[in-house]
Amino acid sequence: MRIDPSIFKSYDIRGVYGESLFNETAQQIARAFTKVVTPTTVIVGRDGRVSGSALQQHLVNTFLDLGVNIIDIGQVSTDMYYYACAVKELPGLMVTASHNPEEYNGFKMVRKIPQLLSGDDGISEMLEAIQTDDLPSSSGTKGTLTTWDTMDEFVAFILSLVDTSNFKPFKIAIDTGNGMVGPILRKLLPQIPQLEVTEMYWDVDGTFPNHGGDPLKKENRQELEETVVAKHLDLGFAFDPDGDRFFTIDSKGRFVSGDFMTSILSTYFLQEHPGATIIYDIRASKAVPAAIAAAGGTPLFNKVGHSHIKKRMDETGAVFAGEVTGHYYFKDFFLVDTGIVSMLYVLEYLSSTDQTLAEIVDAMSQQYHISGEINSSVASVPDKIQEIKTKYAPMADEVIEVDGITCEFDDWRFNVRGSNTEPLIRLNLEADTAELMEEKKEELLAVIRK
Template sequence: MTVHPGIFKSYDIRGVYGKEIFDETGVAVGKAFAKVLQPKTVIVGRDARISSPALHDALIQGLTSVGVNIIDVGMVSTDMYYFACATKKLPGIMITASHNPKEYNGFKMVRQIPYLLSGDEGIQDIKKLIEDDTFPPIAKTPGKVETWQVMPEFIQKMLSLVDTAKLKPMKILCDTANGMVGPTLTELLKHIPQIKMVPMYFDPDGTFPNHAGDPLMAENRKELQERVPKEHADLGFAFDPDGDRFFCIDKTGRFVSGDFMTALLAQYFLKKSPGSAIIYDIRSSHAVPDLIKKAGGKALYERVGHAYIKKRMKNENAIFGGEVTGHYYFADFFYCDSGVAPMLFLMDLLSGSTQTLDQMLDELEKTYFISGEINTKGVDAKAVFEQIEKIYAPQAKEIIRIDGITMKMGDWHFNVRASNTEPLVRLNVEATSAKLMEQKRDEVLAVIRKQ
């Protein structure tokens, strides 16, 4: 079958519905998944996108036609889907395009929790099977479909992560971007009455009528950042539409970077489990390894991407892992990422501290000056790396090449890498002063954008 080659990504299958992904793609993905994994039963879930019901039905048609049984968990968040796969010890397929614009959709495939199919481990196999029309034979008896309302069990799992009775009263604005987390928070917080939640855009709506889904984009969290101080809230929480990432605003309206959140949560976990390993991504601020080491932990960097972080966590028996993009991974949650779990852990951290979050951030921002991730489109990544090496390698004190290029110069450092998911070159810079960071950020960016 002819299929758009660009839909096969590093971590999922994803594209524009009606242009790159069609209902017949769903049928084919189901059949090919059955051939690659040869499962007896598969968990199937979907997000709230307009095209998700049609792709859901097509996927189930493909799977059942070759004899695979289905446990259909319906409309769920990605972390709820991971929970279902982990609980049943089954592979699964989630129909979602995460935080992509509304016209996109796709398939996120679990081999065995915590491992997903990725570009070099399963997705290319599925691509070849679809292109060659090499599917399992049609079964004499189609697979059966049963449904499972997984939310009550997921809520109990989340409530087991912290002692909710010890959480301090807080007023929190929560923006779920008309994605999948709103219904979960509504149910979860019935069990934590001392938390006053102010809901923003809790109704799942695949047209995303209020703002686009990615909270890393400043315009998508602007309203939350304005409302938190105006409404005298303690915190603001933002989630992406499929619910596998978590973002936080302090009471002043300041956005908490993923680096600093990783550093703070790492200290929290090391109090619970002294000496443990923590995995962080190569782009991270030095705040992350510094605070891990200060708390007596083992700080281990890894290349960007959930496949690498999860594998390293399991290999090192790490208790926690974090990425600057708001993905947080927990040994207590099957080494998977979740949006709801870090929310609970952060509330627990703050409930046990004499400091507020803004005070913690004030301390970090006196020492660590970070650029945040800056993207550049339309440049040749290979040419960028060659030029970066030529200019900066002679003065670098340390060079790390596990994910693009990381160069450490003493009082500043940077990482330049090609995106795994988009045609972009990404830059992160950190320095010991705001002035130096801005100077070096602009300098390296000029090199990148000349290519």
Template sequence: MSVPAEIFKAYDIRGIHGEQLGPDDAEQIGRAFARVIGELEGKPTTELRLGLGRDMRLSAPEMAARYRDGMVAEGATVIDAGQVGTEMLYYLVGSRDLDGGLMCTASHNPKAYTGAKLVKRGAIALSGDEGIQDIRRMVNADPPVLGDASAGGRAGLVEEVDIYDEFQAAALKAIDASNVKPLKVVVDGGNGMAGPMAGPLLRDLGLELVETYFTPDGNFPDHEPNPMLEENRQFIMDKVVGEGADLGIAWDGDADRCFFIDDTGRFVDGDFLTAILAQHLLQKRPGSHILYDARASRAVPDTVEAAGGTPHINRVGHAFFKTRMRDEGAIFGGEVSGHYYFHDFYNADSGTLPALLVLEKLSVEGKQLSELLEPYKAKYFISGEINSEIADAPAKMAELEEHYGSMDGATVTHVDGVSVDFDDWHFNVRASNTEPLLRLTLESLVSPQDMEAKRDELLARIRA
């Protein structure tokens, strides 16, 4: 029985455990992954050194063991870090110059899901364009091109490592820990990997921590580990206000993304957080290059330029950011979705470094997070990303481009989907990689009312 094609996503593999993706499938994917990395590296699989990690999901121990069996069956040496956050797997691959790595995780998805994030040398993600679809074809080939998962070939080796102390020491180098003041911080780990990964660092900084859901538990007894959904972040928003805290920090399940709540209990938009982090990092390294995604507020390039940096707009997605970061020598890149990438972290995304950097910035400037956000909220009025179910997304994008792109003052670009820019407003529309959805983001520099009017007009045309 073949593995469903739809679980092979643009940037990872993800499906319902036991229905779409099971242990036998994991072993075959492990074999295929080793072969794909071997082809990319131009070496036999018996010479490969591959990292492995797993999150706290109930299925993760068995699934990770079977991924490992598959890689070992191909002759690879597997460096197994055990239960870690996803960025720790990236650190393992980058710091040891491994040929690639596999993280057994379903990120922020509900309890029933399992999956894998896959990277090549340099902790650069495989994608649908490079690697993931090759794995799908190998796994589902008829006749099979991979060995029988039950054959039990074990030509490779396994080395088990504990990288917690090493990773945490490396992460702490992002800031001057002596700068951090004893702020009161509510943290919500979502019963994911943030507790063991970032918890020790935060405790050592002398903060007044209010720890919630900081113990990994694949049952997710409290709420799903996806702070992007309002129902999952309402708890920490209320908790920050109730505790009189300086801020709140919430992580997704595998803890490679963190999200911030300001001192008034408001959720901090990812593009504004990107601007704040960029400004802080440019103070450390003046004149550097910064990446931001095609959906982002103009707050990002405006802030970067004002701070003496060079902004670069980029296509959404791990693989595109990590590769461009390397090519541009950028020190930092931020996505609206809460992925933040760092040159000094192998150009990979981290949920630990943004937390440390924001704590440092608030301490050094002696300001509340709401004060840092106020200039942005007073000038840039953003819609957030809005999805619409559309049968033919490319046709709809072409229609919108023809209508708005022909207006006076319009500038059309195709960095990611279609973007149309005017002096005082702009929008981007992109098609989903996996669903019949069109995603809209829009910003006005006039007023909230202007943003809402233009947003509603765009949505009416999209959904007509």
């Protein structure tokens, strides 16, 4: 069977089940993974998508035919999967399409934690092996299949990272969007009895009947925002379906940007680890390096994307890294991204300060005015970035050509970068006043979209 090369992305394999990705695709992926990684044993799990069970079964059967042993961890969140790969020191393959709509599915692959397969490290080799039919065939010796329910161990481990006895009795609404975090919360939260929690969509349902999976889209978090205000709660938390990203709503019902959450988590980690190095992505607001420096840490900006972030954390010994899209990485959690551990650290920090989250956000919002990421379709990403560079670089105080181009001015800054998978330009802009931010945003968008 021919394979659709468009499903091979920069950080995973992802496509529409029944259109570009089939059960037979899972068989090809298992063979290609065996060719590239040469495993003796593989961890295999899946999220709650409807097609996940069939895809996982085809993966498992193919691996077993190849003589590869399988540890089946069943239905899990991404961070449970990472935990399993880390503690067993094994490669893994998870059937998931993260926050994509229900018709999608795919594969997130671990070589050895924290190293995931990515476009230039394994995924392109897998595609080439499939296209050239350079794949291993069935072995004379079948692999063995064992199952492992990681839930209790995972919950015990993440609880060991914080002191929940100091948590304040917050009132919180938590929306897991019918994804994989709901079952974890049902195991975890009885052990933090002082929290008063409103459940929102904790039952796993791969059809996502209540709202879409990406909390960065306002329509997917609007009910959570309204619930926090209507019930006079302290906080709202949201997770995407596979649980690798984490999002926060303050008591005023405001979405707290990933920039501000990275700043808050940085402050927390520098209390715990004075003078530590913290990594943030190139799109982030000036709020992030300012918060890190103010707390006595060393801020380092980095290219976007988990493979770049994890590599830099490993090289520098950084204790924490944040991306504005809600991915947070921790040295104490194997240098990988985890939503539920982010939640615990945020609760620990907010329990240690007299300020509410809303007060912290008020202070930052008055000083930093950010656009959020704005996507625009263009005919040619390189040509458009060159056009923007030609127009703005001569006037800029500083130009950084990492992940597209960043131009710094006295009272505003912007980054434009191309998507890894689509003909899109992504704009992130910040200014010292709300008025200047709006003015410059419209100015840049006019250049990008003309």
